[in-house]
Amino acid sequence: MWTLVSLLLLANVPPDGAAQMKKVDGLMPELRRMATDPSVVREVKKQNARRVSLESIRQWDEEWRATPALTPLKRQLLGNPCARTLGGYRERLGRVVAEAFVMDNQGALVGATRRTSDYWQGDEPKWRQSFNGGRGGELREKPFFDDSSQSYVVQVSLPVKDGARVIGALTVSLSLLEL
């Protein structure tokens, strides 16, 4: 299935573009390590354990999007251990990683390397497919131009697992031209 998606994606892409996108494959083991990092898993579990209602999440999401200012919630999400772990990976991988964030079992943010546009990603494929009610898999989306990093990125989403159970998801934006 992965190959099929790739072929579809690469149908209209010139060789240089396809070659760049192929380089994502080389980064996948590192991204999987990121998704299975104990601190990331611990933080997701911790947030899942809180069982925040979807209603509250949606309310926070609205508050999140209402202002670009650094609210206490945003600060907490950018400064917690999960975010620090992601930052560590990002530093190691360099400018390739334009962005990385982790979501819980409801699609709400657990930690992020920078301010994302939404707090709640539960309506987006990156969470729906990678979590997929606890049976999610890896997802590579169509590349797009990321205004925040001012570069073309491809977002790769991976399930965060506790053992064999998917408890959340990790999305990493890879800057295609930095690969």
Place this chain on the structure above:
Amino acid sequence: MNLPLSRGLKLRGRITLSVAMLSALAILSVTGVGLSFTRRTLSKQIHATLRAEAEGLKDLVERILAEREANVRGWSEDAILRGALLFDTYDKSDAVLAGLVKHHPSLSGFVLFNEQGRAVSASSEALLKSFQGREREVRETAWYRAALEGRFTADALAREKDAAFGKRVLPLAAPVKSPASGARIGVLLAAYDWSQVRDVVKAAMQRARERAQDSFALEVRSEEGTVLFNSRPADAAPLVRPVSQEAINGTDVKDVGDGWHFVATLDAREAYAPLAQAATVALGMLGFFLVLAVAGSWWLARGIARPISALSEAVTHVLEEGDLSHRVEVNSGDEVGELAHAFSRMMEQLRQTTVGLQQGTRVLTGAVAELSQAAEHQERNLSRQAAAIQETQVTAQEIQQTSKMAEERSRAVLQVTERAEEVGRLGEQTLGASIAGLQELHEKVGRLASTILMLGNRTQQIGEIAQTVKDLADQSNMLALNAAIEAVRSGEHGKGFGVVAREIRALADQSIESTDRVRELLDDIGKSIQDTVSMTEKGQQQMQGGLAQIKASGESLRELTSIVKDNAGAARQIAVAVSQQNAGISQIFTAVSDLSSLMEETMQGVQATTRATSSLREAAERMESVARTYRA
């Protein structure tokens, strides 16, 4: 100016004609030269302006095209567009192209094609749609092929209207390359709105309108001659006499317009309109200045000629009428006025001179008349004086003769006296020797007595002569006095004569004194003779009476002898005096002769004076007649 025409004209006409012709010539030549110079300059200016406009348009279009080309090249290297083609995602590139259109109004639109010629991204959705399904068509377009070769082309510009853009555009297409390998991944098309050229030339057209060149037009032609742009409307009438300059877009700056011709055109009639206008104005000014020159020169000539005519009239009047009192009236203060004033002053001086001359001549004539009168009078006087002198001379001659006679007489008296003395002596001797001879003696005494009587008579005669001499001397004195007075009246000439006259007078005085003394002596002699006679008579009477008395008689005789002796001395003295007088009279005669000759010279002098006076009178009369010629 020696034109045949000018000979018949007066000074006024000649000056007017000369100034008018000179002015016309000057204005015509200046205007001609000015117009031709202006025409040359204007022609140069027009060509320079047209060239500048053509060059300006060329530079402007070249710059704009080069700029747009550079822009398109720059945009074709844009990371977003490259990335869009590389990763086949066009949301952002659509936004970027839309933004570019918004910021560059001269560009009608942007379309991004991929390698297959498919439009993948565009500045507007409509534009993107208009290229849908036209991949093949796009691949065959000149601009697409040029872009694949990395160059720009203007071939598509020939088309009046682009189907996709809906207007005439210059498609500028540049290849988009992969940043990784540099391989071409697509083509970016930017459509330059060709109607923008109208905005480009707007400034030039505005400048032309400001220069009042409404026929000014700018054209852009391709290398082949196709009209790419023309500022004149297509339906406008063609220019009658077009003047044009063109500039060719060189290859020094590589751009799509290389080889294009930029032509600036202008209607010659309109271009040279200012010159025609200037010529009309110059013609008008020529007429105006000609009229002004004629009027000015006429006025000037009148100002010069009128006083000269007045002077000429005045001179003619003076010559014909001899009237110096005629006045010249000139009121101008210029050189001609100064001439007239000088002439007036000369006339005034001439008049005063004439008056002086006439007065002087009158005085001279009077003086000459008086002088000639005085000369005549003097001549008359002198004639009378000369006659008097002549008379004096004759009289002096007579006196001389008389004086000689007196001398002779006195000598005779002397001889008689000497003889008497001898007789006395003899008588004495005889008295002593002979008494007998008393009778004889008596007789002798009687004879003696008669002789003495005779002597007395003679003495009386001498006295008369002396009286005559005295009268002559008196007359000489009077004459000398008259001569002295006349000498004084003769002035310088009479001085010498005066001296002589004084001498004569002195001599005459001496003569008078001498004659007086001679008379006294003669009186004494007369008395003595009378006494002798009476005594002789007594002796004769007494001789008879006594011898005794003879002794006494002898004594008396001796006494008589001594008296006779004395008498002889006196007679001698008289002779000497007479001879002295004679010498004096000779001197008077000589002096009077001198006086006479002197008088003759004086007369000649006076006559010369009279002649000179008469010629002076003639000269004075001539002068008076000349002076009378003019009326002052």
